[in-house]
Amino acid sequence: MAVLAPASNRTLQRAINAFPRWPLYVIGALPGLWVFWLALNDRLGADPVKTLEHTLGLWALRFIIASLAVTPIRRFGGPNLVRFRRALGLLAFFYACAHLSAYIIFDQGLDAHAIIADIVKRPYITIGMFAFAILVPLAVTSNNAMIKRMGAAAWQRLHRWVYVAAIAAVVHFLMSVKSWPAEPVIYAAIVAALLLIRVGFAVKRRSSSTPRTV
Amino acid sequence: MTQRIASSEITPRDVYLRRREFIGGAIASLVLAGTPFANAAALTFAKSGFSTDEPLTPKADVTSYNNFYEFGTGKGDPSSYAGSLKTSPWSVTIDGLVSKPATYTLEDLLKPITLEERIYRMRCVEGWSMVIPWIGFPLSALLKRVEPLGSAKYVSFETLVRPAEMPGQTGFFQPLDWPYVEGLRLDEAMHPLTILAVGLYGETLPNQNGAPIRLVVPWKYGFKSIKSIVRINLVEKQPMTSWNKQNPSEYGFYSNVNPDVDHPRWSQKTERRIGEGSGLFAKRRPTLPFNGYADEVASLYAGLNLKTYF
Numbered sequence: 001m002a003v004l005a006p007a008s009n010r011t012l013q014r015a016i017n018a019f020p021r022w023p024l025y026v027i028g029a030l031p032g033l034w035v036f037w038l039a040l041n042d043r044l045g046a047d048p049v050k051t052l053e054h055t056l057g058l059w060a061l062r063f064i065i066a067s068l069a070v071t072p073i074r075r076f077g078g079p080n081l082v083r084f085r086r087a088l089g090l091l092a093f094f095y096a097c098a099h100l101s102a103y104i105i106f107d108q109g110l111d112a113h114a115i116i117a118d119i120v121k122r123p124y125i126t127i128g129m130f131a132f133a134i135l136v137p138l139a140v141t142s143n144n145a146m147i148k149r150m151g152a153a154a155w156q157r158l159h160r161w162v163y164v165a166a167i168a169a170v171v172h173f174l175m176s177v178k179s180w181p182a183e184p185v186i187y188a189a190i191v192a193a194l195l196l197i198r199v200g201f202a203v204k205r206r207s208s209s210t211p212r213t214v
Numbered sequence: 215m216t217q218r219i220a221s222s223e224i225t226p227r228d229v230y231l232r233r234r235e236f237i238g239g240a241i242a243s244l245v246l247a248g249t250p251f252a253n254a255a256a257l258t259f260a261k262s263g264f265s266t267d268e269p270l271t272p273k274a275d276v277t278s279y280n281n282f283y284e285f286g287t288g289k290g291d292p293s294s295y296a297g298s299l300k301t302s303p304w305s306v307t308i309d310g311l312v313s314k315p316a317t318y319t320l321e322d323l324l325k326p327i328t329l330e331e332r333i334y335r336m337r338c339v340e341g342w343s344m345v346i347p348w349i350g351f352p353l354s355a356l357l358k359r360v361e362p363l364g365s366a367k368y369v370s371f372e373t374l375v376r377p378a379e380m381p382g383q384t385g386f387f388q389p390l391d392w393p394y395v396e397g398l399r400l401d402e403a404m405h406p407l408t409i410l411a412v413g414l415y416g417e418t419l420p421n422q423n424g425a426p427i428r429l430v431v432p433w434k435y436g437f438k439s440i441k442s443i444v445r446i447n448l449v450e451k452q453p454m455t456s457w458n459k460q461n462p463s464e465y466g467f468y469s470n471v472n473p474d475v476d477h478p479r480w481s482q483k484t485e486r487r488i489g490e491g492s493g494l495f496a497k498r499r500p501t502l503p504f505n506g507y508a509d510e511v512a513s514l515y516a517g518l519n520l521k522t523y524f
Binding site: 122175 | 274278288290387390457460476
């Protein structure tokens with residue numbers, strides 16, 4: 001990662017701080033709207049249900065990864081993007097909702113019996129549901145009122161569960177495919193790297209005598 | 215409310231009964247109008263009583279949604295990258311426990327053969343299915359020519375290994391060991407439903423579908439129907455198969471389509487028929503034992519516990 005010179009770094013940070021948050025929600029929603037439009041127009045190839053499901057799930061994972069990248073980028077000297085992290089997390093949740101809805105409505109055709117059997121009996125679906133279940137309280141508490149009500153420390157403890165959700169999401173992806181195709185393996189490696197970086201930070205923090213600043 | 219239909223609007227019975235010929239004619243004219251497969255050649259063939267009359271999966275889906283890991287693990291990879299595969303000249307070696315082992319050029323192999331159209335259901339282990347009009351001939355016809363010995367109990371098959379033309383066989387991620395290998399019990403191989411296909415939709419096989427010659431075993435999951443065959447070997451012991459080797463707890467040697475034996479990670483009770491019901495709103499359909507061919511093949515497995523020998 002290139003470390004920016006302090007002057008241009010400050011300019012970049014000022015530009016980032018001036019940038020509004022709402023366009024991120026709009027831009028973030030575009031891939032989902034696009035794939036749904038393609039699905040409705042039968043332009044997703046031979047198995048549109050699977051492609052729709054897969055694409056929505058993939059974007060949920062990508063936004064989880066984006067939200068997990070915010071801290072390492074700052075710690076490695078990059079800009080501070082924390083003001084966008086809530087949007088990234090909520091977008092991940094919206095895509096997870098859409099992914100789950102596509103599975104329930106289009107894949108299983110609202111067959112409650114088949115869906116419950118899948119959740120109970122199929123480990124990759126059980127794990128996917130587990131990841132989704134984690135994201136629900138995180139999304140519900142992703143607002144200033146909840147941070148105030150819970151207190152920053154408790155809120156932060158709760159939101160560390162995103163690490164577990166990220167692991168569950170890539171395990172869900174890996175288990176849903178035959179053999180070891182490159183795509184899920186690459187996503188698993190990215191998540192592993194983002195989490196190991198945090199382990200590294202924690203170890204460093206413990207071994208150094210300087211008090212924690214952030 | 216019932217609607218009156220003028221009798222003149224109803225298709226005459228004799229025309230209706232010949233509907234396949236009209237569909238065939240329509241396809242032939244499409245072929246003449248220009249085909250996306252430059253090397254596709256029309257084949258002559260007879261009809262077969264083994265064909266299903268279910269609606270065909272559109273050719274565009276049959277030729278663009280494929281599992282052929284030699285060209286990549288994505289469903290679209292085979293149709294994108296298989297064009298580089300040279301299928302001529304091609305030869306197939308048949309050896310092992312036979313009286314007359316031989317290496318046939320494809321032309322010699324097909325010379326005494328009468329091709330048939332076999333419209334079969336194809337059920338993928340991933341939970342989707344198609345109805346495909348194969349052009350081929352019973353594998354038994356070829357096996358009889360080389361005269362299997364009494365000691366031959368199994369037939370093993372091998373796909374081409376040619377990394378220069380098969381991009382899935384190169385690179386860091388190798389999902390399977392090459393060559394791709396498959397196998398059948400000799401009685402399964404000799405069954406009249408088991409064919410070697412050289413075409414689909416009335417033309418030679420597109421590369422992504424396993425050109426120039428592939429196996430089709432319609433009552434087994436699709437991965438048993440090995441593509442682009444270069445060797446057929448008759449053996450005494452149950453041969454190794456690629457997916458069984460990759461994950462023995464998930465893919466058995468038999469791999470008969472069976473709604474009562476779930477894949478460890480997903481259900482096999484239902485399937486989605488590709489190209490049906492305008493895509494997004496296609497309803498799943500129940501998967502049938504032996505993919506609907508139980509009447510023809512269930513007797514092969516009398517006394518065999520299909521949950522153990524999955």
